[in-house]
Every structure is written in C-alpha cells, then in structure tokens.
Amino acid sequence: MIDLRSDTVTAPSDAMRDAARDAAVGDDVYRDDPTVNELERRAADVVGCAAALFVPTGTMGNQVAASVHADHGSEVLVDSEAHVVRWELGGLATNAGLQTRTVDAGDRAVPSPEQIHAHCHERDLHRPGTDLCWLENTHNARGGVAVPVERVRETAAAAHDHDVPVHLDGARLFNACVALDTDPAEMVAPVDSVLFCLSKGLGAPVGSMLAGSEAFVAAARRERKRHGGGMRQAGIVAAPGLEALANRDRLAMDHENAERLAAGLDALDGVSAPTPDTNIVVADVAGTGLDAAAFVDACAARDVGAVPFGGTTVRFCTHLDVDRTDVSLALDRIAAVVESAD
Numbered sequence: 039m040i041d042l043r044s045d046t047v048t049a050p051s052d053a054m055r056d057a058a059r060d061a062a063v064g065d066d067v068y069r070d071d072p073t074v075n076e077l078e079r080r081a082a083d084v085v086g087c088a089a090a091l092f093v094p095t096g097t098m099g100n101q102v103a104a105s106v107h108a109d110h111g112s113e114v115l116v117d118s119e120a121h122v123v124r125w126e127l128g129g130l131a132t133n134a135g136l137q138t139r140t141v142d143a144g145d146r147a148v149p150s151p152e153q154i155h156a157h158c159h160e161r162d163l164h165r166p167g168t169d170l171c172w173l174e175n176t177h178n179a180r181g182g183v184a185v186p187v188e189r190v191r192e193t194a195a196a197a198h199d200h201d202v203p204v205h206l207d208g209a210r211l212f213n214a215c216v217a218l219d220t221d222p223a224e225m226v227a228p229v230d231s232v233l234f235c236l237s238k239g240l241g242a243p244v245g246s247m248l249a250g251s252e253a254f255v256a257a258a259r260r261e262r263k264r265h266g267g268g269m270r271q272a273g274i275v276a277a278p279g280l281e282a283l284a285n286r287d288r289l290a291m292d293h294e295n296a297e298r299l300a301a302g303l304d305a306l307d308g309v310s311a312p313t314p315d316t317n318i319v320v321a322d323v324a325g326t327g328l329d330a331a332a333f334v335d336a337c338a339a340r341d342v343g344a345v346p347f348g349g350t351t352v353r354f355c356t357h358l359d360v361d362r363t364d365v366s367l368a369l370d371r372i373a374a375v376v377e378s379a380d
Contacts, residue, residue: 040343041343042360043344043345044238044355045317045357045358046238048358049359050278051241054277054281054282055278057281060277061073062273063271066272067268071272071276073273073274073277074272074276076280077247077276077279078091078092080280081247081249085225085249086226086227087226088252089250089251090247090248091247091262092246092272093245093262093267094245094267094269095245095246096235096246097126098267099233099248100121101126101133101134102248102265102267103258104205105261106257106258106261107203107205107231108169108170109167109169110136111137112168113138113139113167113168113169113170114136114137114139114169114171114172115138115139115158115170115172115197115202116138117140117142117143117147117149118140118141118142119143122172122207123138124179125178133265136170139168145180145183146185146189147185148177148189148193150193151192151196154196154199155196168200169202171194171202172205173193173204173207174206174207174208175206175207175225176209176210176318178318181314181315181319182319184217184218184316187218190225191228194228205232206229206232206233208225208226208234209246210234210235210239210317211234212239214315214316216289217315217316230254231248231258232249234249236283238357239285240283240286241285241357242281243275244275245275285358288358292356292357293316295356295361295362295364296314296316296317296319297313297314299354300314302372303369306372307325308379309321309325319354319355320353320354321353326376328379330349330350331346337372337375342371342372
C-alpha cells in the first residue's frame, strides 16, 4: 500500500523507537519528567515563545487554547473551512462553551483585516462578544495553503485592535515555514498562542505542542488536566517528539513529491490537480465520471490510499514514508483507475 491518506500514517523511525525505550521519565503532572520538560523547552525555543506544553493530540491542544483565551458563551471568529469548524466534532461548543462566527476567507485562507473589523464586536446586554480570532497555517481544507507571515501579521493586528487574542492552529506550521522560507518564530510572533503537531509531517507517533506566554501555558496546563490530558511517565512518548523536531528541514522533500504527484494527476484525463503549496494535493475527479468516494475505493483496490475531500475532490498527502519512486508507482496505479472508469 502506498498510503497517501495523511501524513499521520508514518511509522516511527528506529531512532524514535530507541529514544522511547531509553527515555528518562518521571511523573509529568508533578513536572518531574525530564524528557517532557526538555521537549517543552525545545519546542518553545523553536517557535520563539516563552513556554510550551506537551499535549496528546492537536485537537486537544486547540480545545485547551480556546478554553484559556475565551470566556464561556463568547464567540470565536474563524474561517468557515477551518479544521476546528469542520473536523473537531464541534469541540469549541462542547468543550469550551463557545460559538463560532464564521467568515469565508477564500484564497487568503485567513480572515482579512476588513472581515475582522466587520465581525468583531464587544459584549453587551444582547451580544456575547468576540473573545478569540482563529487562524490556520497551513490550511488543510483549502489545499494545504501556506499563509505568508505578512498576512498573519495584518490579520492578527486587526484582531488586536479590538483587544481580541489570536490563536494559530499550526498543525502543519513547519510545512508553511519551509514552503515560504520563513523562520517559525517570525511566523508565530504576531499571534498569542500556537499549536503544532509532532505526529504529522515530523513523523512522531503521538503528540502536539501548545506554545505561548508563560501565563498562557500555566493556564493551559490546568485546562489540559481538565480535558483528561494529564500524563504520568510521558517521556516515553515525548522522546520521539524530540527526534521529530529534527525532521523540519526535510519537509521540502515532501513538498517536491507533492508537486510531482499533482503534475502527474493533472495530466490524467478527467482529473484536475493544481500545484500545491506544501504536501497536500487536492484533485477534482469529476471528469472521470466517478465521485470522490468511488474514486478513493478504486484507488484502494490498487493499493493507493487517499481520502474523499468533497463530492468530487480527493486528497492525497505526501510524507516521510513516501519517496519519489512511490509517487511514480502511485501515479501508474491511479492512471489505471482512470482508464478503467472510461
């Protein structure tokens, strides 16, 4: 199987397995796990923040951030296609008691300053007030778009004009930074908190990091406990995360493979696949006569993994377990799917 469903499907490297086995551990709830402490220090340094918190999943990290920033019953201003809106099971409402005010960010992938000014509002007798602005980079649903730091900066500045904090869902933050040749600390500087995953393109088996000010992370640590995320001898899963941080620069190879994949898909009759910014390729297969689900099933039958992304759109995701040869072989198999659909 050439598994292009997601960059979460990677197997941990031998170095990660060794690190997990040999990790020094302690009770992390008591702040006694030296490996977790080191991971949190290193992660904070990478993104230029004062502190960071190790969380089991990116979704938990996002929910914790929302709970820290926003009061129960208030609004979160967010793009209508954001991951937190589409794929986190309504967690903002369920876990944090928040409602979303969605805007269509379009090709920008983050709300414009004009949208921020138009939709932020203060709380009064009738309105809940805007307590948080939410950004995503890269933007999954919009095709792995890498949002330039200038755009992040101007949107965050507009939110701050209204005294509204900004959270950046940077699950694939380093993909954006590599694609745009931007230092992660520069990308994160305009916002108040950031979440990034260790278990996507970086290849760790589990874990994400939530970073921000010392006060933010102290409050987030308490919320993590409330969300069931207090871990004990967590160094065993933190140690592979330290190894994963060293995989940031190699993400460029995933982007190159995604470009090859997109070009090959776009050359097939009935398939349209624009050149991706990063490692996510979204192909429209309407011209093949198949809907997304049928196309994905046909690919799976030929040992290529993909996921439906809309009625006729399919997502493919390159990662560190896929090389150039795998991309060529996958294209041959997908070409056979298209031919058999005629």
